[in-house]
Amino acid sequence: xxxxxxxxxxxxxxxxxxxxxxxxxxxxxxxxxxxxxxxxxxxxxxxxxxxxxxxxxxxxxxxxxxxxxxxxxxxxxxxxxxxxxxxxxxxxxxxxxxxxxxxxxxxxxxxxxxxxxxxxxxxxxxxxxxxxxxxxxxxxxxxxxxxxxxxxxxxxxxxxxxxxxxxxxxxxxxxxxxxxxxxxxxxxxxxxxxxxxxxxxxxxx
Amino acid sequence: xxxxxxxxxxxxxxxxxxxxxxxxxxxxxxxxxxxxxxxxxxxxxxxxxxxxxxxxxxxxxxxxxxxxxxxxxxxxxxxxxxxxxxxxxxxxxxxxxxxxxxxxxxxxxxxxxxxxxxxxxxxxxxxxxxxxxxxxxxxxxxxxxxxxxxxxxxxxxxx
Numbered sequence: 001x002x003x004x005x006x007x008x009x010x011x012x013x014x015x016x017x018x019x020x021x022x023x024x025x026x027x028x029x030x031x032x033x034x035x036x037x038x039x040x041x042x043x044x045x046x047x048x049x050x051x052x053x054x055x056x057x058x059x060x061x062x063x064x065x066x067x068x069x070x071x072x073x074x075x076x077x078x079x080x081x082x083x084x085x086x087x088x089x090x091x092x093x094x095x096x097x098x099x100x101x102x103x104x105x106x107x108x109x110x111x112x113x114x115x116x117x118x119x120x121x122x123x124x125x126x127x128x129x130x131x132x133x134x135x136x137x138x139x140x141x142x143x144x145x146x147x148x149x150x151x152x153x154x155x156x157x158x159x160x161x162x163x164x165x166x167x168x169x170x171x172x173x174x175x176x177x178x179x180x181x182x183x184x185x186x187x188x189x190x191x192x193x194x195x196x197x198x199x200x201x202x203x204x205x
Numbered sequence: 206x207x208x209x210x211x212x213x214x215x216x217x218x219x220x221x222x223x224x225x226x227x228x229x230x231x232x233x234x235x236x237x238x239x240x241x242x243x244x245x246x247x248x249x250x251x252x253x254x255x256x257x258x259x260x261x262x263x264x265x266x267x268x269x270x271x272x273x274x275x276x277x278x279x280x281x282x283x284x285x286x287x288x289x290x291x292x293x294x295x296x297x298x299x300x301x302x303x304x305x306x307x308x309x310x311x312x313x314x315x316x317x318x319x320x321x322x323x324x325x326x327x328x329x330x331x332x333x334x335x336x337x338x339x340x341x342x343x344x345x346x347x348x349x350x351x352x353x354x355x356x357x358x359x360x361x362x363x364x
Contacts, residue, residue, distance in 0.1 A: 011222075013226040017230050018229055021229055028240045033261065033265075033354075034259040034261050034354070035256070035262060035324065035353050035355045036260070036353045037260050037322075037352050038351050040340060040348075042349060043347070123333045125334030125337065126333070127333040128331070128332065129327050129331045129332070129333060130363040133254040133355060134254065134360040136256070137257065140258040144258055163258075166260075167261075170261065199340075
């Protein structure tokens with residue numbers, strides 16, 4: 001019969017582990033690493049800026065009292081998304097400017113086609129950042145909604161929305177082969193609804 | 206058949222704590238894996254606004270961070286309560302932003318210098334004036350890719 005070796009006392013193991021645990025608990029900050037991507041316009045001024053028709057511009061102003069004016073009408077934040085969708089999806093152009101995939105009202109006084117439609121977001125120096133971000137979020141949501149719609153319509157076999165496909169495309173774990181297959185599809189949709197969101201310099205007040 | 210008789214009386218057996226280390230180790234490993242050591246200590250309040258149409262930020266080595274917000278409570282007496290910009294570990298003024306971005310860009314690897322993103326981690330209560338000034342500075346140094354870092358959530362949380 002083999003002699004039993006004495007057991008190692010593991011009673012203090014818990015204490016050591018607790019010590020380490022508390023250290024990591026205290027030092028942990030779960031970093032936020034997501035947000036709304038934007039591209040700023042380059043500094044140099046265009047010599048002759050292209051003429052843009054008034055009906056192709058959708059003006060959103062956030063004033064210093066954090067009130068939202070859409071096309072000079074006061075609007076609640078919850079309505080901004082649907083108003084932007086209506087504007088982008090209008091497709092009121094005729095002939096060459098017609099938009100054959102738009103499902104809007106084809107109103108002549110609104111945008112010709114999504115390619116021409118520009119959303120202009122203006123803010124005051126006193127505007128709160130969080131309100132500005134909320135408005136940006138809603139406008140981006142409007143674009144995403146339309147892109148999702150077209151993506152599921154054209155590529156039903158993908159079984160995902162544009163946003164999901166885009167996420168998959170930018171995920172480093174996705175294989176290059178899948179990426180290469182996704183890219184042209186994403187580009188088609190981006191071409192159909194290009195994100196033309198201009199952030200103007202604020203009014204001096 | 207006393208073999209099967211239950212032992213009666215005596216004290217309750219002590220609860221075995223042998224599995225306690227295992228549980229604690231499990232938690233420990235979770236936090237070890239989830240921990241990201243902060244590069245710089247925050248000196249401003251930083252309650253980010255919420256948004257749900259977000260995209261993931263690029264890898265960490267391709268991002269330049271700019272913080273802004275009201276100075277935190279312990280700096281309030283010294284720096285006042287107006288929103289300020291924090292670059293690395295110190296408060297800065299708007300005109301420093303350009304130089305900071307250029308300096309940060311120079312420390313990155315050459316192949317990454319053209320794909321850098323500037324992440325603006327700004328407190329929700331800040332005025333847009335400060336952010337517009339930062340944006341103008343970024344345009345001057347041609348750092349055009351920006352990211353408004355947000356929490357993930359519905360916009361109704363922003364009130």
